[in-house]
Amino acid sequence: xxxxxxxxxxxxxxxxxxxxxxxxxxxxxxxxxxxxxxxxxxxxxxxxxxxxxxxxxxxxxxxxxxxxxxxxxxxxxxxxxxxxxxxxxxxxxxxxxxxxxxxxxxxxxxxxxxxxxxxxxxxxxxxxxxxxxxxxxxxxxxxxxxxxxxxxxxxxxxxxxxxxxxxxxxxxxxxxxxxxxxxxxxxxxxxxxxxxxxxxxxxxxxxxxxxxxxxxxxxxxxxxxxxxxxxxxxxxxxxxxxxxxxxxxxxxxxxxxxxxxxxxxxxxxxxxxxxxxxxxxxxxxxxxxxxxxxxxxxx
Numbered sequence: 001x002x003x004x005x006x007x008x009x010x011x012x013x014x015x016x017x018x019x020x021x022x023x024x025x026x027x028x029x030x031x032x033x034x035x036x037x038x039x040x041x042x043x044x045x046x047x048x049x050x051x052x053x054x055x056x057x058x059x060x061x062x063x064x065x066x067x068x069x070x071x072x073x074x075x076x077x078x079x080x081x082x083x084x085x086x087x088x089x090x091x092x093x094x095x096x097x098x099x100x101x102x103x104x105x106x107x108x109x110x111x112x113x114x115x116x117x118x119x120x121x122x123x124x125x126x127x128x129x130x131x132x133x134x135x136x137x138x139x140x141x142x143x144x145x146x147x148x149x150x151x152x153x154x155x156x157x158x159x160x161x162x163x164x165x166x167x168x169x170x171x172x173x174x175x176x177x178x179x180x181x182x183x184x185x186x187x188x189x190x191x192x193x194x195x196x197x198x199x200x201x202x203x204x205x206x207x208x209x210x211x212x213x214x215x216x217x218x219x220x221x222x223x224x225x226x227x228x229x230x231x232x233x234x235x236x237x238x239x240x241x242x243x244x245x246x247x248x249x250x251x252x253x254x255x256x257x258x259x260x261x262x263x264x265x266x267x268x269x270x271x272x273x274x275x276x277x278x279x280x281x282x283x284x285x286x287x288x289x290x291x292x293x294x295x296x297x298x299x
Contacts, residue, residue, distance in 0.1 A: 027091060031065060156195075158188065
């Protein structure tokens, strides 16, 4: 069917309902929590001088985060297509089977970009030659600026956001590359417009979540310390909300106080931090799915 910018934009704006997908929220939170634990284990291993073990834990953390995002994306794609949302365990199994397609597509796009950068670097090196150096620089400079800026723009508005949704919709790596090539040739302005709307939604949802977390945290700290008489510093009480754990708190120069009560405050604040991180991420992933579906309707 013909591409309609207004209907596509309306479809993207509907992405604000992503937090209603509780299965996707559960999958994303589970992935973030497991990845966070593995990252903490990596930090502990590196602090003890066990770099190899730390690198192993770090690799596992990245793998869990990657497949967690893919699991969430599959459930959000179901929501965007108006289909019954699959169970988290089924989405995880599908993500394990198809996640490599996203990596292969991204690797292929990055390899092509690297070839362009290598050619540009070679031309810049050639500007040191006598006689031809100055004229060559006059040509390479504007071409290089446009090339590098264009590559960054394409990676931000097309390749990075839409490679995943293409796979979640059933495309293989080759299909993702054909989709990217088609948008580069015929639909980059429309793609940029729709992705700008997604970025705006993410910014607004992040601002709203940040206001709730910061305001609620400060009010709760005042209520806990002044109203309930809890003997914990306000900075420590809100450290978990800022994403700090016991090790991060110590690195900031503040010792953990309050024993089990102080540790429980860090854990509870960490839950709030995970939710504050997950909600804008859901909007982002849901928006990318909506953009992909809106763009492929015209094909």
